[in-house]
Amino acid sequence: MRALGATATLTLLAGCSGRHNWLAAAGEEAQSVETLFWVVLAGAAVIWSLVIGAATYAHRAEAKPHREREARRFIIWGGVVLPVLVVCGLLVWGLLILRHITSDDGALTVRVDGERWWWRVIYDTPEGPVTTANEIRLPLGERTLFKLTADDVIHSFWVPALGGKMDMIPGRETTLALTPRKLGNWGGLCAEFCGGAHALMRFDAVVMEPGAFVRWLEQEARPAQVAEGDRGFAVFEEEGCGACHAIRGTEAQGPVGPDLTHLASRDKLGAGIYAMTPDNMARWITDTHEMKPDIDMPAYPGLQGERLDALVSFLMSLE
Ligand code: HEC
Ligand SMILES: [Cu+2]
Numbered sequence: 189m190r191a192l193g194a195t196a197t198l199t200l201l202a203g204c205s206g207r208h209n210w211l212a213a214a215g216e217e218a219q220s221v222e223t224l225f226w227v228v229l230a231g232a233a234v235i236w237s238l239v240i241g242a243a244t245y246a247h248r249a250e251a252k253p254h255r256e257r258e259a260r261r262f263i264i265w266g267g268v269v270l271p272v273l274v275v276c277g278l279l280v281w282g283l284l285i286l287r288h289i290t291s292d293d294g295a296l297t298v299r300v301d302g303e304r305w306w307w308r309v310i311y312d313t314p315e316g317p318v319t320t321a322n323e324i325r326l327p328l329g330e331r332t333l334f335k336l337t338a339d340d341v342i343h344s345f346w347v348p349a350l351g352g353k354m355d356m357i358p359g360r361e362t363t364l365a366l367t368p369r370k371l372g373n374w375g376g377l378c379a380e381f382c383g384g385a386h387a388l389m390r391f392d393a394v395v396m397e398p399g400a401f402v403r404w405l406e407q408e409a410r411p412a413q414v415a416e417g418d419r420g421f422a423v424f425e426e427e428g429c430g431a432c433h434a435i436r437g438t439e440a441q442g443p444v445g446p447d448l449t450h451l452a453s454r455d456k457l458g459a460g461i462y463a464m465t466p467d468n469m470a471r472w473i474t475d476t477h478e479m480k481p482d483i484d485m486p487a488y489p490g491l492q493g494e495r496l497d498a499l500v501s502f503l504m505s506l507e
Contacts, residue, residue: 203337207375210348212368214337214395216331217289217351231274234332290363294333298324302336302356302378305385305483306446306459311405315369318409319434319447323454324376325394326350331367344380347393353379368395373455384482390460404453412449412506420502423495426434428489435506445485451506469500 213219232492295405299317302306311318324347336345338356345364346353349372354364368374378389396404399496412435414421421438424430430440436449446459458480462468472479473496491499 207373208348208377213349214368214372215350216369217285217365218349219369220288221352224278224285228278228387228439245346248498278415289365290380291365292352292363294331294334294365296327296330296332297335298332299335299382300324300345300356302338302345302382302389303381304339304341305378305389305480306340306346307389307391308339309407310400313405313409318405318445320408320454320497322456322459323392323394325396325401325404326366326367326368328371328395329364330398332364334364336362336364340380343378343382343389344379345376346379347374347376349374350393350395355380364397366393368393376460385480388459388461390456391439391456392460394455399406405507407453408450414438414502416427418502420498420500420505423491423499424502426500427491432485448503448506452504453507464504466500466504467502470496473499 211217211222211225213222224348283329297312299310299312301310307324309320309322309324311320334345334354336354336356337360338358340358342358343356344353345356347366350366350368351364354362357363372395374393374395376391377395378386383391414435414437424435424440428440430438432442432444433446434441435445436447440448452464456462457464457468457472461480462472468479473488473491475489476485478481
């Protein structure tokens with residue numbers, strides 16, 4: 189039993205390490221939640237010690253009668269006034285944090301739509317919306333406002349190292365701001381059970397220098413460069429991939445699956461779960477449901493040899 193407890197604790201602690209660690213805040217909003225957590229923990233430790241101390245004292249001390257008024261005063265101050273003050277104080281503090289992290293301002297606005305089981309990401313720029321998927325890039329030190337919604341079931345948007353989580357609700361828009369303070373590739377995930385591939389619904393939140401971010405967004409806004417008569421693109425069209433996927437600058441405009449215009453510029457494939465390599469890409473197309481169960485993309489086991497190779501190199505060229 190004790191071994192089991194120790195294992196469970198170790199597993200829990202291991203889950204808190206690395207790029208999903210909310211106790212190593214890399215952003216302003218995560219920092220405010222972390223501070224609140226440590227203050228509550230320290231306060232709870234003090235109150236717990238006082239209560240246990242009082243109980244021990246009561247147990248050990250010689251029983252003697254107290255005056256009625258004194259006893260009542262002790263109960264009113266210690267049992268009513270103090271807890272009410274502590275809880276109200278924490279409530280106000282928590283509400284202030286909530287108001288700050290959901291308030292409708294930010295240098296940059298990004299709309300994220302939770303789909304089963306991936307993320308549609310739209311950057312609102314003065315030149316118009318820029319659509320991408322499954323990866324979010326943020327400029328260091330700037331406040332970015334996320335407008336969140338969902339397609340058909342509830343999801344929850346969470347980048348532990350950068351900020352608190354926020355539900356994504358169909359038919360409603362919720363907001364969340366993130367102000368990253370450290371460069372890096374921070375992990376994001378869906379924190380609300382949403383069905384079969386819920387645990388595989390992840391993304392990268394990449395924090396970049398502001399200059400590099402602007403260049404990335406400009407590149408992301410451009411249409412894809414598809415060479416005239418590209419063999420891989422021909423296969424893409426023949427197989428009907430364009431019915432579900434969009435590649436801006438081509439006839440493929442399908443809105444069902446992730447936008448593939450700059451697919452190969454993403455670090456990961458399949459909503460944050462596989463490295464973006466040609467091998468994984470080929471398996472994604474032929475063994476789709478072994479790679480990610482339950483997804484709404486059909487597998488193409490019949491696609492092999494030269495046609496598969498051409499399709500994979502075409503997709504890997506979509507930088
Ligand atoms: C019926 C619609 C549909 C068709 C047809 C379809 N896909 Fe998909 N595809 C999806 C959906 C939905 C996802 C997202 C799955 C997930 O991660 O939950 C997806 C994901 C992908 C991804 C991963 C994208 C990313 O951001 O990592 C690639 C690559 C891809 N599809 C390529 C193709 C290719 C190539 C074809 C044609 C051979 C194709 N798809 C046909 C619906 C479709
Ligand atoms: Cu989800």
